[in-house]
Amino acid sequence: MKSNMLYQLKITLEEIKPPIWRRVLVPSGITFYKLHKIIQAAFGWQDYHLFDFDFGDVAVLIPDPDYLPGELHGGARELNAKRTKIDGLLVERKKCVYTYDFGDNWRHKIILEKILPAEEGRRYPLCTAGARHRPPEDVGGVSGYEEFLHIISDPKHPEHYDYLVWAEKDTNGRKFDPEYFNINEVNQALARLA
Known part of the structure; x- marks a missing residue:
């Protein structure tokens, strides 16, 4: 413009x-x-x-x-x-x-x-x-984002892998990195x- x-x-x-x-x-x-x-x-x-x-x-x-x-x-x-x-x-x-x-x-x-x-x-x-990097769409606001970060930072968490896969919709297939x-x-x- x-x-x-x-x-x-x-x-x-x-x-x-x-x-x-x-x-x-x-x-x-x-x-x-x-x-x-x-x-x-x-x-x-x-x-x-x-x-x-x-x-x-x-x-x-x-x-x-x-x-x-x-x-x-x-x-x-x-x-x-x-x-x-x-x-x-x-x-x-x-x-x-x-x-x-x-x-x-x-x-x-x-x-x-x-x-x-x-x-x-x-x-x-x-x-x-x-x-x-901004939070994933539909993560549940600030509190949902904090929970999401907690889960993806703990490889032993039962939902760790599922959350990372779910977040790929926001990263074009790249692993979600909040510092990216x-x-x-x-x-x-x-x-x-x-």
């Missing part, structure tokens, strides 16, 4: 230590829906759950026709993620929480660190740093969005 300005965002999965995070450069002028797609690619999520961006008194999401506006977010003003650009709210407020999968409740703290000029000839979005982070793989996924 062609843009003169970039937003440097640090996105950190909450409640997990050591932290799982990504630093990404995203072009100005994109919608929150596009930012959702960027976060999915940067973390390797599989994008089959609902999401929202929470600014406290404003929520940005895909509207659900089964609910009245504001009903899902305690009366907060709701904006359509496919129509709302990040330039207003995110630049003005500097941070928000992106939640993916309301069952597992993966909360990602997003902080706008810098506004930068785009470099001529570079493609964006772009990941510039990060750490650790490959910036080139992340940027290949992001390049498909450019």
Whole structure:
């Protein structure tokens, strides 16, 4: 995407230590829906759950026709993620929480660190740093992930092998390693969005 300005965002999965995070450069002028797609690619999520961006008194999401506006977010003003650009709210407020999968409740703290000029000839979005592999989809939230890590770290546990095999759906067949982070793989996924 062609843009003169970039937003440097640090996105950190909450409640997990050591932290799982990504630093990404995203072009100005994109919608929150596009930012959702960027976060999915940067973390390797599989994008089959609902999401929202929470600014406290404003929520940005895909509207659900089964609910009245504001009903899902305690009366907060709701904006359509496919129509709302990040330039207003995110630049003005500097941070928000992106939640993916309301069952597992993966909360990602997003902080706008810098506004930068785009470099001529570079493609964006772009990941510039990060750490650790995200939890497997549908693992059961933070507590389920902690139990999963306990089981895969104990080769004598009766479910050790089954859990590792189950997690391969999230690693393209590679053995799950919570410390794994490959910036080139992340940027290949992001390049498909450019």
